[in-house]
Amino acid sequence: MKCSIKAPAKINLSLDALRKRNDGFHEVEMIMTTVDLADRIDLTVTEDGTIKVDVSEGFVPNDHRNLAYQAAALLQARFNVKQGVFIYITKRIPVAAGLAGGSSDAAATLKGLNELWSLGLSLDELAIIGAEIGSDVSFCVYGGTALATGRGEIIQQIDSPPPCWVILAKPPIGVSTADVYKRLNVANVEHANTEAMIDAITKQDFKGICQNLHNVLESVTLDLYPEVRNIKEQMKRFGADGVLMSGSGPTVFGLVERESRLHRVYNGLRGFCSHVYAVRLIRSNNTC
Incomplete structure (x- = not known):
């Protein structure tokens, strides 16, 4: 079983930090929206139970430091999945750029494996799981345009801006x-x-x-x-x-x-x- 899914970049139309939280994060208010610059995530189910990642760019980690790997490992452990997955990431979003490329890769992996592993999770449930990986992953699960609050994981979808x-x-x-x-x-x-x-x-x-x-x-x-x-x-x-x-x-x-x-x-x-x-x-x- 295989699946290919796009992982779009995001931009912040506004980003405000209100205060420092007790957990070390900042309380934020952000308006984020997706753009059509995207990585491609190819997922192939394996029967040996292992998670393997390969990336088109050599400077991107292909081990447990990769957020897509973390997404797969979290789902596998949380739902006692016996199958594994080979993840190939074709990078188009620049790395460490403020565009949530790694977070979007993780979100795409969650959504793809939800189907391939027949987990039956809703987007809301995937977003909650995504928040354990990174603050932007929840937004990337939904895509579109949204107000993000908390440390960025509380998502309220809003209208999209006019085309531009x-x-x-x-x-x-x-x-x-x-x-x-x-x-x-x-x-x-x-x-x-x-x-x-x-x-x-x-x-x-x-x-x-x-x-x-x-x-x-x-x-x-x-x-x-x-x-x-x-x-x-x-x-x-x-x-x-x-x-x-x-x-x-x-x-x-x-x-x-x-x-x-x-x-x-x-x-x-x-x-x-x-x-x-x-x-x-x-x-x-x-x-x-």
Whole structure:
């Protein structure tokens, strides 16, 4: 039995950290949405009970450190599954980019194995399990657009933004999410207006969405990595309607309403950054 499933990247239209929690995480409010830059997860059921992972990119771990491996191991142990699985990950989402590539791989693995191993779990149940793997996995199980609260694992799906182009640009660096949050002082940042962003999305107000883009982690990452600040400034200069860093970075995205402007932004950024993608928003994740 085999299954192929897409694992889409996400961007943060807004990201606010409210306070430090007793468990060491931050209480957050985030508006996240999926885009059609995606890894591909190929799952093949095996009868020997082992979990094996292979990845198209050699620098991505293929052992217990891989979140897709962790997803398979968790399901196997939780539901006493005797079968194993071979997981092949074709990477297209940049690694350590603020785009939840690893989390999306884990979510896709949960959804695919739910079918292949005939577990009969609902999306809600898979999202709860996903939260044990990582804070973004729950959102990636659902896909589409959602408000994420708690440490990111409490998901409330909302309307999708109006159709637009998304330009993604990632400099050749990796950013540690834990390090960025460690340096964040929630008492000394301008907080996002989450309600205004949700209202703009509900009204399909593209201009309002662009005006309310906000990420409290930007102040930390932009100070640590001037190249991220430069990409953001160049993306604005080339004419993107709204520009923001996604997650803890270093990827910067620009929202572009008109296709005629898309090529100017895309081609302009290619001169500053080798990893540039022009993608669209999508409404939900694919299943097997």
